[in-house]
Amino acid sequence: MKPILGLFGRSQFNSGWRAAFVALALLSLAVSSANAQDVQLSAEQKQKMKAFAANTRSGTESQRDALKSAREELGAVYSSYKLDEARASKAIDRIGKAQQQLLGVHLSNQVKIRQILTKDQFNTFQQMMSKKMHGPGPERAFFREDEAFELGAIWRIKDSLKLTPDQEKRVAAVLRPGNNMKNMQDMKRATEQLNQLYSSFNLDAAAARKLIGDIHRDQLALTRNAHSRQQTIRSILTQDQFAALRQEIIKRMGERREHRRPSPEL
Amino acid sequence: MKVKVALMKCESIQPNLLDYSKGLLSRSESEEIRAHTKKCVECAVILEEEMAFACKLAAIPEEKPVNDVWALVRVKTKPRGLYLGFVWNAVGIRARRLVAIGAVLIAVVAFACSFNQPVPEPTRPQGTLVVVASDDPLARQTDTMIDIMERM
Numbered sequence: 001m002k003p004i005l006g007l008f009g010r011s012q013f014n015s016g017w018r019a020a021f022v023a024l025a026l027l028s029l030a031v032s033s034a035n036a037q038d039v040q041l042s043a044e045q046k047q048k049m050k051a052f053a054a055n056t057r058s059g060t061e062s063q064r065d066a067l068k069s070a071r072e073e074l075g076a077v078y079s080s081y082k083l084d085e086a087r088a089s090k091a092i093d094r095i096g097k098a099q100q101q102l103l104g105v106h107l108s109n110q111v112k113i114r115q116i117l118t119k120d121q122f123n124t125f126q127q128m129m130s131k132k133m134h135g136p137g138p139e140r141a142f143f144r145e146d147e148a149f150e151l152g153a154i155w156r157i158k159d160s161l162k163l164t165p166d167q168e169k170r171v172a173a174v175l176r177p178g179n180n181m182k183n184m185q186d187m188k189r190a191t192e193q194l195n196q197l198y199s200s201f202n203l204d205a206a207a208a209r210k211l212i213g214d215i216h217r218d219q220l221a222l223t224r225n226a227h228s229r230q231q232t233i234r235s236i237l238t239q240d241q242f243a244a245l246r247q248e249i250i251k252r253m254g255e256r257r258e259h260r261r262p263s264p265e266l
Numbered sequence: 267m268k269v270k271v272a273l274m275k276c277e278s279i280q281p282n283l284l285d286y287s288k289g290l291l292s293r294s295e296s297e298e299i300r301a302h303t304k305k306c307v308e309c310a311v312i313l314e315e316e317m318a319f320a321c322k323l324a325a326i327p328e329e330k331p332v333n334d335v336w337a338l339v340r341v342k343t344k345p346r347g348l349y350l351g352f353v354w355n356a357v358g359i360r361a362r363r364l365v366a367i368g369a370v371l372i373a374v375v376a377f378a379c380s381f382n383q384p385v386p387e388p389t390r391p392q393g394t395l396v397v398v399a400s401d402d403p404l405a406r407q408t409d410t411m412i413d414i415m416e417r418m
């Protein structure tokens with residue numbers, strides 16, 4: 001504040017100006033606290049929400065870490081031509097458990113928040129959620145990312161792999177768009193229904209658990225399909241072709257990492 | 267066996283797949299690409315790659331703008347471009363005081379308004395595609411919920 005006051009000096013800052021200044025400052029503070037937050041919480045509720053948020057964050061992060069490390073483990077299994085089925089199966093189990101835990105975290109959040117907030121507060125919270133989530137109407141696409149680079153690599157080098165016509169036909173069948181379509185669509189539908197349930201204060205927990213079960217069944221099916229595709233690819237390609245494919249994937253991932261930068265709109 | 271369909275089209279489709287995966291194309295362009303990728307393995311595979319990339323980008327945490335009142339003060343008071351010093355010198359001491367106090371009040375109001383208010387959300391451009399990883403389909407809901415609770 002010093003440089004600004006220095007413009008006119010202390011003695012020139014007369015009491016009239018000071019009074020006007022203080023009045024306006026108080027007025028602006030009053031205005032700001034009126035629109036400070038949309039859900040008015042008691043001190044106790046505020047404290048509970050903070051603790052709840054911290055708890056959820058750490059729980060979610062630890063499950064996401066577990067999921068990531070299991071995905072990496074499975075990726076390592078899939079990097080060699082000879083599949084270690086026992087190791088793959090362990091990683092697939094870990095993935096399934098972490099997926100299920102993450103769905104469960106969200107359900108217990110929904111139960112817990114209804115124990116902290118009143119119905120009116122919950123409805124306001126829900127409005128804030130949907131404003132943030134559905135902002136300027138993004139379209140949602142459900143998607144499995146872990147195989148995409150691999151599938152892309154097969155197409156990119158399919159000429160240099162010198163596939164026989166029979167191999168090409170079988171590879172095309174593995175890559176056919178829509179192989180996972182039904183599971184994806186089912187999962188999208190169940191997730192939307194689940195969100196619908198979560199938007200109402202009177203939560204039907206049994207129905208929510210059923211939908212979570214449906215979503216998780218689709219998740220398991222997707223992981224299983226991916227595994228059987230890995231088996232099929234090995235039954236189509238020779239070991240040398242597979243090695244060339246791995247090289248292309250590593251090269252492609254490296255290129256992608258170099259180009260990776262957060263884009264402003266994401 | 268001919269795997270590719272509409273071979274001629276792939277060259278015009280593929281350069282647009284990144285924009286399509288971010289939902290930045292017009293409705294008619296999007297529909298054309300959607301229909302094509304349903305039939306063409308190659309473009310569908312490249313699209314999946316672009317979406318995987320978008321998914322990874324979306325996982326990078328957004329940088330939150332700092333709630334810095336002095337940055338606001340600087341923006342409100344800093345003269346930009348045109349030098350107006352001669353105007354400042356020409357006006358009397360009372361007018362200068364008025365301007366200075368006005369600036370202080372703007373700063374105070376800006377400070378008060380930024381005090382308790384949540385940081386404005388970065389808005390997504392219209393039509394942006396949100397890619398949802400099937401491993402954690404409720405990730406966005408969970409994160410949004412935590413985010414709102416932390417700001418309360």
Ligand SMILES: [Zn+2]
Nearest residue numbers: 276306308309
């Ligand atoms: Zn095509």
